[in-house]
Amino acid sequence: MSSVSSFPNEIMQKILKDLFHYNTPYQPHYRDLFNCVLVNRQWCSLAIPILWTDPLRHMDVHSKPCDPIIITYLSTLNQVEKSKLNNMLGSITLFDDTIYNYPSFLKILNLNVFYMAISNFINSLDLKKRKEIFLRDHLFREMFNILTNQNANLKGLLITVDYPLCDLLPTLNHTKFGSLINPIKKMKFEIIENSQHILLFLAKNEYLELWQKTSHLSNQKGTIDNVISLLLNQYRLNGLKIGGFSKGIHQIISSLSNLKSTLSIIQFSHIDFSSCGSMNGLADCENLENLGFYCCENLTKVMWAPLLRTSMNTLEEVILYDTSADCIKEWSKRRHIKVLEDLI
Structure with a gap:
């Protein structure tokens, strides 16, 4: 124990962080880290910030x-x-x-x-x-x-927009709330109702996840309009993940044209593309490096046609997890783009 305690704080901090996330990135080992708090003053001062x-x-x-x-x-x-x-x-x-x-x-x-x-x-x-x-x-x-x-x-923020948060968030001090969330690089935004007010508070993100909670949705058009407004208000968005938006996915993809110079990562998850037309907005993304489809359905060659006319010189890999899309695989192979299948 004495030899371990003599490690520099930087090494001890790395050990405790690894212990916290060992084999369980989604369920951290809180109990193990609680025990570390009781060892000595050094371990306590290093474990407490991780726990909190x-x-x-x-x-x-x-x-x-x-x-x-x-x-x-x-x-x-x-x-x-x-x-x-x-x-x-x-x-x-x-x-x-x-x-x-x-x-x-x-x-x-x-x-x-x-x-x-x-x-x-x-x-x-x-x-x-x-x-x-x-x-x-x-x-x-x-x-x-x-x-x-x-x-x-803050480094990450999850918001499920529902009552009463829709009414409460606009009452927050704009300056203080803005200063708190503006540094956030990764935000997950679950949309339930028409949530126009919350757009006032969203940071200008580098990475954004947008999920539609369909079981609670009552205002389909308003929700899609809000998603598009949110995307149009981003000016440094580098990575985007969209989940669950089967209806309205065509309008969302079309709005990607406005982000064509900044987006390098786009991922689609649990989306039925049957109502989607040609993916012109996706084809406009000139700096795309990573494109992923996770548990998606009904991707067709007609939808993919605009990409057949683009070079996509920056695209390095396409991920297809539990997604059948022969047109994408053929297109990727002809352009010598790496295709990763059935990966989480």
Whole structure:
């Protein structure tokens, strides 16, 4: 143990990160890292920032309260702000001080889980219903102030746009929320309802995932219009993944012409292309390096025709996972483009 503890912090940090993600990139080893916190001061100071990069990820907000995380974040407020909060919420127990600046460690934020955790925390205070709604929304905004004031540096954001987030997000401080999400390079955006308001807050991304949650969709045209508006507002988008948009996929692909100089990666997932016409927008993407189709259906030679007339000199590989598309394979082979099949 003494020899391991003598490793430089950079090496120890790499070891702990590898331990955290060992063989489980989607289910990190929180329990193992919790144990590392108890070893000594060095291990604790290195493990805590990793644990708090996405603190709500291992929490089931529906069955397990996230109150300790909310309390810890609120404890970073100054004494004046804590007094105001206690006057509003009643008697809540906050720490006088925190050993670490926990909000600064946050890297991944699921906005809906974050909102649900705050809502459950407010519900646990046994307040009157009207007061609950007001304080829930107030605390949601206050938590964003905490994240920005404590220099949180987000790398990824997941938003499932539904009520009440559609109504609540426009009330956030534009400057602070914008400064929080603008550095984000990877954003996953699940669209349920007409979500025009949220476009005001989306960062100018380098990588964007857009998913349509069809089981909840009530405004098909409004949703497609919002997706197109979102894409048109990007000016540095390098990678794009689109999932589930079977109806409206033709309009979305057509809008890619406006991103032709920046896009180098495009991936389609779980899309039925039967309603799609010619892929002119895709053919216009002059700097495309990677093109992927995952679990897609009904890709035809007619749709692919515009690409037959382009050289696609920059395209290096085409990925076809659980997707039957002989026209794409033939086209790729004639141009000596690598085709990867049945890869995740």
